Amino acid sequence: MSITVILAAAAVAASIPLLWWSVAGTRTGARTVDRSVLMGGGSGGTVDLRTAVLQRSATERTVKPLAGALARLARRLTPVGWIESLDRRITLAGRPAAWPMDRVLIAKVVLGLAAFGVGFLAFSGNRTLTWLLVWGGMTALGYFAPDLLLYSRGKERQEFITKALPDTLDQMSISVEAGLGFESAMARAGKSGAGPLAAELVRTMQEIQIGVPRTKALRNLADRTESPDLRHFVLAVVQAESYGIPVADVLRTQAAEQRVKRRQRAEEHAMKIPVKIIFPLILCILPTLFIVILGPAVIQISRTLFGEGGAL
Structure with missing residues (x-):
């Protein structure tokens, strides 16, 4: 068996635990260490670091340090523009809790190495130009698979937001006509709703509550979703505030327009x-x-x- 085949098999074998960690993550319960150990509950009243380390799961003691080092290496080797573009895709996908930036970078490297090794092992007996093209295509597909998944999730999320926008605007319009303010109506729609649009409305209200101007918070809402209909609504509200137009009229008009578009x-x-x-x-x-x-x-x-x- 040649050294290249051994290296390819080793790359595939090493990528399996890293891939599992990047997709499944570590369990919440495995991250905690016994409180009595950390508080010096041993016989000598000092922290027993050996016990604390051994109480961690096997994943944390083996795979997690390797994954952390791999994430730091991937950040150093990845151009800044690529990282910014990837961060934008994560934002459009709703920033899933299971897919932070480091985990996505690890998944890209691991899937690329796995595809590289599998392609080499599968086509090692046929070293032609076609084999090289297929091998390179498999490696590229494995490396960019997380980007494709994030793009697909972002597009799906935009569709959900666009579909839910007319009903949300109807609810906000009814709330404003009943006597609530615009922010109260938006908070009510966010708390009573479900899906990505309701979550974005709640986040927008949180930004307003911590001191972000309402115009800036609404523009951030449009930038996080990149939904043309939602951006049109945000621009209409911003212009209504600048010209002194009643918000109730804007909500009523926008709700009717969004229903027609749907x-x-x-x-x-x-x-x-x-x-x-x-x-x-x-x-x-x-x-x-x-x-x-x-x-x-x-x-x-x-x-x-x-x-x-x-x-x-």
Whole structure:
């Protein structure tokens, strides 16, 4: 067995525990150390570091230090622009608690190494240009797989926000017309709602409560979601404040406009369905239909022209 095969197998084997840690993380209970140990509850009244270390899980004692070192190395080797772009994708995905920046960087490195090793082991006997292209493609796909997942989650989150916006604006409009202020109506919609839009409204209210100007907090809301409809609503509210237009009128108008947009999007999706059906119809259904209809006729014609033994 050559040294390159051994290195590839070692890369795959080493990536498995790191991949498990980057996806599953460590259990909350395994992060805590016995309080009596830390408070000097031993016989000598001092902290027993050996006991404290041994009470940690095997993951924390082995994989976690290696993962931390790998995350620091990945940060040093990754260009600043790439890290900023990745941080933006994490923001658009809602900053999942299980996917902080370090864990995403570790997942990129681990998946890239795993794909590199698997590709080498699978195609080591066929070292051609095609093999090199497939090998490189597998490595690139493994490295950029977390980016694709974050992008997909961000797009899905934007769709949820866009769909929930008309109903949320209706609720805020009713609250304002009932006598609540704009911020109180937004807080009520955030607490009573569910999904990413409600969570973003709650976060916006938290920013306002700690002293961020309302205009700045609303613009941050639009930047965190990148939803065109939500950005349009934020701009309308900001302009209404600058010109002294009643917020209730703006909410009522925006709610009606968003309902119209939602209906138009539904009609647009319905009109796209016939176009999407064409390719499966041509590639899958029509050939089978032609075989069923024309097959007996072709057999009969061949028998007529070439005799009983001339069937195609």
